[in-house]
Amino acid sequence: MMKAAREDYKRLLKERLGGLQPYPSDHFSGTGILICAGGPSFFTNAYVLVHLLRVTHGCTLPIEVWHFGRGEMSARMKLLLHDLGADTVDAEAVLTSLPARVQNGWQLKAYALMWCRFEHVLMLDADQVPLGDPAELFKWDDYRRTGAVLWPDCGDILETNPIWDACDLKSRTCPAVESGQLLIHKARHWRGLQIALHLNEHSAYYYQLLYGDKDTFLLGLLLTESAYALVPHRPFSDVPFCLFQRNMAGEVLFQHRTGAKWRYADPQVKLPKAELEEDCLAALATLRAQWNGLVFTPPLRSLRAREAEAGLAAARLFHLRRPGEEPARLELLPESEIGAGRAAATMNWHCEETGSAIELVISDAFCPFWRLRQESNGWSGRAAKGDGEVYLTEERTPPAPTNDNVRSLTEEILSAAGFPNPVWMRRRVEISAALGLVAALEPGIGDALAAISGRCGFVEKQVLDAIASELRREPRNADLRADRANWPMPGRYTVAADLDN
Missing domain, CATH: 2.40.128 (Lipocalin)
Known part of the structure; x- marks a missing residue:
């Protein structure tokens, strides 16, 4: 029975390879970032990621966040992402016109990578923490040369893994791919993306041989004989909490918090080597002031x-x-x-x-x-x-007039943090703590912040308004968590015991 099933999947793959479609150039343009994130836990992480990109790094690339239906993304959640300049895409709506066998988050990554509106795409998992503006990656020589950059995982795909026979590829032991970040030019690799999607559509079979979606992108490129670049450095790792992915020179570029996802309310997993933690916690505080952690969808209204x-x-x-x-x-x-x-x-x-x-x-x-x-x-x-x-x-009572001393002190605190230079937003936690001490002694902090935010740009205004709102916040509800799958898969991968430095 298993052999018959294996042959059926080999036949389907061969048919798919023989029916690849040309690149629809009129569908895609420009450069952008793709994130797949639905539900409270992944939305929380996606919000922190988008906030970090926009506020801390000043990244101006367009961003799409894909999800499955209203059950994963409420109107309020969409509004919060839109306020940060990110567009949301409901995969359920796209699937009605571009059908595929896609039902879960791993499968969605391959589908969204194909059909997001960008020609040049950086796909990031929601639990990523980039250490800089990732727009620079599109300028890499390796990307311009090959049109695809992959990052290695900690372990290898074994020569004995049945995946090679399933794909009619020569057996080998090679670095497994970690798809928490992937850089691709769709016009050059449309054929490989179609095969990656095919493998994910038939996940009932291929996920028994592979750990989710991550190596399907590598196999799609191999099966279509497409060029790609593999970052020559394994990630630093404190498994199971974080993978520190690197650039071509070996410097840390991404912190992929695979086992230390940001939590809406619970204590965070502390990572001794983590960077930008204060910026991420500030983003969480901003989110909590504007969202209660629930996917709330009211009934249809008149x-x-x-x-x-x-x-x-x-x-x-x-x-x-x-x-x-x-x-x-x-x-x-x-x-x-x-x-x-x-x-x-x-x-x-x-x-x-x-x-x-x-x-x-x-x-x-x-x-x-x-x-x-x-x-x-x-x-x-x-x-x-x-x-x-x-x-x-x-509430009709007019707010108490702002004390000139309070307003002056508020402006001095912001100025000491670098305001109006955007660097001030990186010190969001310190500012909030300082203003909280002042607010405990003097009324009018909220009015002072409102007066200042009224003359700011949108993102700066949002941060100031969130600080003001947080000063009067109450305890939050409990977070909702996502399950993690087991790793490694015995007999399919090996975990490298001694990673390179």
Whole structure:
């Protein structure tokens, strides 16, 4: 039975090699970065990566983040990436017009690499930490010469691995590829990409011989006899936590946090040799101030309900009051997110049209918790389950005038960190800590930051606004984690015991 199945897959591969399509030059143009990331855990890592590229490194390359459907990427999550200048692509929508047998994240990498809009592509895993602007990689002589640069993994594909026979390739022992980063010119390697996708489409067979997608790109190039460059240095490694991938000269270029992914709320895995950790933690803090860690998708709403949502988001700040309790400040952010005042019973919000009335629905992490209807002086309602009244009124009290001394001190703290030079954003954690100490003694820090951010560019404004929002933040909900597969695969790979220096 196994032999018959193996022959079937060999036949399918031979047919695919004989039916390769020409490069559709009208589909692609330019240079860009591709990231595949859906769901809370991978989105958290992708946000940190995009924030690092934009804010720390000043990278201006266009970025596409691919995902599977609304279940992996809410409108709020998309908005946060768009604010950093990254486009999101729903693979489910693309698959309707360009069908393929793609169902999981490993398979998605090969598919997205083919169909992202760029001709020159750097594909990065979401848990990457580049140590500089990766735009420079496209200028490498090896890339210009071959149109493809691969990075080695810690171990080798063994000569005894059945993959060579499965692909009718000469058996050999060679460095395995680590696909957390891959540089390719699609116009020159369209044939190899088609074969890589084919291998991933038939993952039920090929993933028994290979560790996921990573070596399918190498095999695609070998099977189409395409030129490529392999970085001549193995990664430094503190397996299972991180691979420190290098450039052609042997210098560390990427920190691939394979076993130390950024966590939304839990303590982070400490890596003694990690660089740019403060920048990444600052990005996490910015994310937490704007997103609760959930993929929240409200039900379909009427136009009236969406208009009501727009009005509430524009007003933004409210007071939520229950009889016998002190009012709590509640910040209604666009796309159903709650900022200040977020708590177990107030995680997300949206509006619904019920008969002739508009209801404001405030949800916990699982389902609607409060339902309120508009009255002449605000909103009132009850708990969706059980008793309990609640009232919501817009915050109309004008903010206290900013103390000139507080504003001056705020500007001095920012200036000491390098403001307005973009380098100041690399010291985001220090700035936040310093302003937090001032805020504990003097009111008006938020107003001072708002006045300064109002004359800044978008990314700078976002960072300042996030600092202001974080100063009044409450504890976050628990993170959602992704499982990791086992490594190595006995009899398929060997792990190099002594890596080169």
